Each structure stands twice: as structure tokens, then as C-alpha cells.
Amino acid sequence: xxxxxxxxxxxxxxxxxxxxxxxxxxxxxxxxxxxxxxxxxxxxxxxxxxxxxxxxxxxxxxxxxxxxxxxxxxxxxxxxxxxxxxxxxxxxxxxxxxxxxxxxxxxxxxxxxxxxxxxxxxxxxxxxxxxxxxxxxxxxxxxxxxxxxxxxxxxxxxxxxxxxxxxxxxxxxxxxxxxxxxxxxxxxxxxxxxxxxxxxxxxxxxxxxxxxxxxxxxxxxxxxxxxxxxxxxxxxxxxxxxxxxxxxxxxxxxxxxxxxxxxxxxxxxxxxxxxxxxxxxxxxxxxxxxxxxxxxxxxxxxxx
Amino acid sequence: xxxxxxxxxxxxxxxxxxxxxxxxxxxxxxxxxxxxxxxxxxxxxxxxxxxxxxxxxxxxxxxxx
Numbered sequence: 001x002x003x004x005x006x007x008x009x010x011x012x013x014x015x016x017x018x019x020x021x022x023x024x025x026x027x028x029x030x031x032x033x034x035x036x037x038x039x040x041x042x043x044x045x046x047x048x049x050x051x052x053x054x055x056x057x058x059x060x061x062x063x064x065x066x067x068x069x070x071x072x073x074x075x076x077x078x079x080x081x082x083x084x085x086x087x088x089x090x091x092x093x094x095x096x097x098x099x100x101x102x103x104x105x106x107x108x109x110x111x112x113x114x115x116x117x118x119x120x121x122x123x124x125x126x127x128x129x130x131x132x133x134x135x136x137x138x139x140x141x142x143x144x145x146x147x148x149x150x151x152x153x154x155x156x157x158x159x160x161x162x163x164x165x166x167x168x169x170x171x172x173x174x175x176x177x178x179x180x181x182x183x184x185x186x187x188x189x190x191x192x193x194x195x196x197x198x199x200x201x202x203x204x205x206x207x208x209x210x211x212x213x214x215x216x217x218x219x220x221x222x223x224x225x226x227x228x229x230x231x232x233x234x235x236x237x238x239x240x241x242x243x244x245x246x247x248x249x250x251x252x253x254x255x256x257x258x259x260x261x262x263x264x265x266x267x268x269x270x271x272x273x274x275x276x277x278x279x280x281x282x283x284x285x286x287x288x289x290x291x292x293x294x295x296x297x298x299x300x301x302x303x304x
Numbered sequence: 305x306x307x308x309x310x311x312x313x314x315x316x317x318x319x320x321x322x323x324x325x326x327x328x329x330x331x332x333x334x335x336x337x338x339x340x341x342x343x344x345x346x347x348x349x350x351x352x353x354x355x356x357x358x359x360x361x362x363x364x365x366x367x368x369x
Contacts, residue, residue: 003350014346018336023348060366163365210339210364211346222362224311237365241336 007031015211018248026215033212036203037069044186046198047155053077054109054153056144057100059093061213061220062159064100066201068218070157071104077157080147082140083112085120086132086227093221100218109151111143119301121227127301132227135297142294146285148195155190160199163206166251167236169258182266185259192277193286205251206237305353307331308360320355327353331361338363 003013006020007028016023024032041047053070057063057079070077081097084090094110101108114120117139124135148156165184172180188197201209213220228234243250275288282295291299307316307327318327324340324347340347341360353359 003348013348016348016350026345061364062366206364206366207336207339210362214339214341214344214346214362217344222310224366228366234365238337241334241365244336245334 014215017208019205019244019252021248030212030215033065033204033208034069034072036208037066037200038073040186040200040203041073041198044198046157046187046200047075049074050076051154052152054144054148054151054156055079056140056156056158057081057097057108058159059096059100059221060159061210061218062161062164062201062206064096064159064218064220065209065212065216066157066159067100067106068104068216069212070200071106078107078109078151078153080109080111080144080156082143083110083114084136084139085112085114086122086225089221089223089225092223096219096221109147111147113139117298117302119298124297124301125227128297131231133231135301136227138293138297142285142292145194146283149193153195155196155198157198157200159201159209161201161204161206161209162251162255163237163240165199165202166240166255167233169255170236170240171232178266181263182268185263191286193279202255305355305357305359308358310360311363320353320357322353323349324351324353325349327359328361333361337365 002011003016003023004011005013005025005028006022008025010025012025013023014026015029047053053075055063055067055070055077057067058081067077067079079097079101081094083094098108121132121136121139125132128135144156169184172184186199186202190196240251277286277288279285280287280292280295281290283292285292285294287293305318305320305322307318309316318330325335327340328335328338335349339362340351341362342353342357347353347359
């Protein structure tokens with residue numbers, strides 16, 4: 001018997017999702033993805049209708065798809081692109097982001113690390129003698145928050161999907177990192193100086209996000225960031241996909257089971273780890289020290 | 305058929321017709337880690353690829369978090 005779309009029963013199926021035991025035609029698959037995002041937003045109280053959302057976009061499949069879906073769902077969503085100065089990869093990712101913004105007639109805010117802050121990620125990695133992802137993550141967390149505050153946005157939305165969250169969870173569990181486990185939530189509420197952060201793609205995996213982009217005509221950067229190749233996070237994802245192949249739905253059960261049955265147990269560890277926040281003496285961002293980690297990084301790298 | 309693989313990019317010539325499932329198995333690629341793209345659409349796991357098809361096997365795993 002021919003495989004049919006779960007929603008409309010058409011036979012022109014383009015994708016099967018084993019963890020949902022379902023197949024979809026093109027339009028019903030796109031509907032499925034939008035509904036999963038809508039459900040995540042509703043279930044976790046991520047967004048309030050009418051508030052301005054700043055979407056952190058990289059030119060990759062997840063962030064461009066997220067921006068596309070939030071616009072389709074009627075949110076006032078602007079994009080924020082951070083130029084990291086990672087050679088051709090940054091050139092291509094910036095171009096993909098600008099092309100998407102022009103196509104959707106959406107507002108794109110751009111920050112360029114080399115132009116606006118005097119350094120790039122490869123240089124920061126060399127000076128600090130740490131992996132590039134360290135300076136990259138630090139810069140993103142700082143600049144997404146400060147751009148949102150400066151621009152009057154209530155919330156930053158990121159394209160973290162189910163695979164991202166399950167892989168981070170696996171890493172945190174392998175190390176029993178209680179502080180990080182307590183903070184691994186699809187919504188991080190606003191606190192003094194920090195805007196709310198939300199992850200509306202947590203109900204969708206990477207294959208669904210890539211499929212959404214292909215079927216929606218979204219040209220994203222397929223090439224991997226050269227600095228991510230071989231990193232631990234990718235190894236965790238591959239390990240989880242071996243399990244998922246044998247037992248569809250495992251990643252979903254692992255992550256949502258953690259949120260339902262275990263995450264609350266680590267709240268105390270997270271609270272104990274947080275010092276009192278003061279304004280950074282250099283930029284005014286919240287920090288537990290005199291100068292925030294980003295300003296320390298800039299000072300160290302730019303002095304060289 | 306012409307098969308494009310990514311990361312690293314390489315082109316293969318593989319005899320068709322062939323099911324997507326057989327092609328992925330032959331190449332040792334896990335189905336949850338890729339999409340099979342023909343033109344501007346996707347081919348499901350039980351889809352049949354013809355000898356004159358041009359397809360891309362696109363990885364979906366990315367390393368940022």
C-alpha cells in the first residue's frame with residue numbers, strides 16, 4: 001500500500017518522521033513544523049503576542065527557519081546577525097542572512113566583531129589559547145543580550161533545536177554538571193540586565209529544520225563552521241543519532257523526560273552558583289565581577 | 305545517477321534505479337543524519353531514484369550550540 005500523508009492522505013509524500021510514525025506531503029510537513037513551534041511557544045509561555053522579538057540569526061538552517069516561522073506566525077521578529085570574522089564562512093553566512101531578510105522584507109540588525117569591537121574569533125582563540133567556540137559563545141551571549149536591551153526588545157529567540165538540547169544535556173549528564181543542568185530550560189526568564197531568552201525549536205530535530213528550509217526555498221549555509229568540525233558537541237549528536245536510528249523517539253524522551261522529571265532537582269545547584277550581579281565598569285552589562293567576561297576578552301585580544 | 309555528497313564535497317556516479325534506502329545503505333550513511341534532495345524537493349526513504357537522476361545527500365547535523 002502506498003504511503004500517504006498523515007494529515008491530508010495525499011500520496012505525494014516527501015518525508016517520513018519515524019519518531020512520529022508519520023509521513024507528510026510538502027505543505028502538510030510545513031504546517032507540522034509551524035504547529036510544533038506554536039506548541040512550544042504556548043507550552044512554555046515563550047512569547048507574548050505583540051512584543052518585539054530579536055531572532056539571533058547565523059545564516060544556518062535553524063535560525064533562518066525560526067525567523068521565517070515567527071514571521072509567518074505574526075510575530076514582530078527582527079533578525080540580529082553577528083559577523084565573527086571567520087573567513088569565507090562568515091562571508092557566506094552573512095550573505096545568506098541578508099538575502100533571506102531582503103526576501104522576507106524583514107529588519108536585520110548587524111554587528112561585526114572586527115569592525116565594531118576590533119577582533120575576530122580566530123584571533124581571540126589564538127590569544128586566549130582556548131578553542132574558538134569559547135570566544136564565539138561568550139561574544140554571542142554578551143552581544144545578543146546587549147543588542148536586545150539597546151534595541152528595546154523583550155526577548156531573544158535562538159534556533160536551538162531538539163538535537164542541540166539533547167546533545168548539551170548528554171554532555172552535562174556525562175559530567176554531572178549540576179549548575180548547567182539547572183539552567184537547561186527552553187525559556188530563561190529575564191533577570192536584572194538580562195532579557196528573556198527562548199528556544200522555540202525544541203520540539204523539532206535537525207532533519208526537520210533542514211527539510212523545512214529545502215521545502216520552503218530557504219537558502220542556508222550547508223557548510224559546517226570550520227571551527228566546529230570534530231568538536232565534542234558534534235560527537236554527542238552522532239552518538240544520540242546512533243541510538244535514535246535503533247529506537248526512534250529516544251532524543252525526544254531524553255530531553256522532555258529531563259524537563260518533566262529531573263530539571264527542577266537542579267534549581268538549588270544553579271541558585272547556589274550565582275553570585276550577586278553588578279554593572280560592568282566598562283560596558284554596564286550585568287556581571288558578577290568588576291568587568292564582564294566580554295570586556296575582559298576584548299581588552300586581552302585588542303591589546304595584542 | 306549523479307550523487308553529490310557534502311562536508312567534504314564530492315561527486316559520485318551510481319547505477320540506478322535504486323531506492324533511497326539502498327543508496328544510503330550502500331554509502332554507509334545513517335538516514336536520520338541526512339536529507340536526499342532531488343531538484344527542489346525531498347525523496348523519502350522508500351522513494352525510487354532513476355539512473356538519470358541528480359541527487360544531493362545533504363547532512364543535517366551542525367556543530368554550534
